[in-house]
Amino acid sequence: MRRLLPVLACVLVCGSASAQESPDDLLAKVMASPTSTGLLVTDVDAGSQANTVGLASGDILVSYDGKPIPDPQTLQAAIAAAKEKKTVTAEVEVDRMGEARKFELTVGQRIGIAILPVQKGVAIDPLPPDSAPKLDWSRFDAPGDQWMCFYEGGKKAGFEHVTWTRKDGVLSLRHEVAFDGGEAWGLNHFLVDSEMSTGERAEGLKSRFENPLTKYVSEGSVVKDSKAPSAGWESTHTSPEQKEPEGNLQFAAGDLVPTYDILFLAQALPRSGGAAYRFSPVEEGTGRVMHASALVVAGKQKAKLGDREIEGWQVEWRLIGRPANVYWLDDQGAILAISYGNAFAIPSTKEEALAGLHPDLKPRTAD
Secondary structure, rough: OOOOOOOOOOOOEEEOOOOOHHHHHHHHHHHHHOOOEEEEEEEEEEOHHHHHHHHOOOOOOEOOOEOOOOHHHHHHHHHHHHHHHOEEEEEEEEEOOOOEEEEEEEEEOOOOOEEEEEEOOOOOOOOOOOOOOOOOOHOOOOOEEEEEEEEEEOOOEEEEEEEEEEEOOEEEEEEEEEEEOHHHHOOEEEEEEEEEEOOOOOOEEEEEEEEEEOOOEEEEEEEEOOOOOOOOHHHHHHOOOOOOOOEEEEHHHHHHHHHHHHHHHHHHHHOOOOOOOEEEEEEEEEOOOOEEEEEEEEEEEEEEEEEEEEEEEEEEEEEEEEEEEEEEEEOOOOEEEEEEEOOOEEEHHHHHHHHHHHHHOOOOOOO
């Protein structure tokens, strides 16, 4: 879901960037010449069993419980077969940069990885080249705001509210999301204030992420450092359990764009099929720089979200190895809908957006 809940990616810490291979460099090397047919691990979730047993980004999963797994469907079938046999643990064979490894995974427990099918010796690039699109920021020249109803599992669960002002080439944004995720996700309330430069290229300048339900705050800003191979993002995090702020500096190639700002970048892209803009997302809630991404204008498309029929310019956020968001825009770049996988948002009035809310999800950015 939108990265509303953190998508954790491996990053480099300041001081080691020049001495180690970055996760994106490693993935690029494997994608250029996969040494096995199987499922390439592009991300490992923190706290997952994959992380616990030692699976890593860049590994190629070759077999599960003795069965070859050339695609995700085959892996799912192998897991289902292991469950049916009441197998407790299953052996996973892995190709790590040409070296065979084996790991034991608990059957029935979420593995916690993002995967991409690869074939031995066949190069892939899941991201298109940057087409250097001409960005049009004029729709943000006048201050504005947008209310949206947020749907989870086809049912209204909360609201989104975004506001913007643009001055001297800087877009100042406020984004509020509040929803009831039920037993799986619980109550969520996110407030994000950010600034983004709006020239020929976009770049996040700073952001402040707050979760008032947990009193968690993360603040970050873009930095330039001669020791780094490219741009970096410095962040600090505070929470009730953490008395002293924790800081870190992380690096990525290309434009750094906080994930909540991607919606506005999508609206600035030309409505022209095939336009592509490559960048590195920064996750505000964790301060982490994620894998390289691209915004791609897929053209005018029809879609069905719940009981809504949508037709407009489809702009896809493609993140290496993970499905990300899809934005539908009208000819002027206004939002028609946003898909976050199993959740989506539809523009609405303020009254519609706030109707039927859980009492703990009161808006903080509304008058």
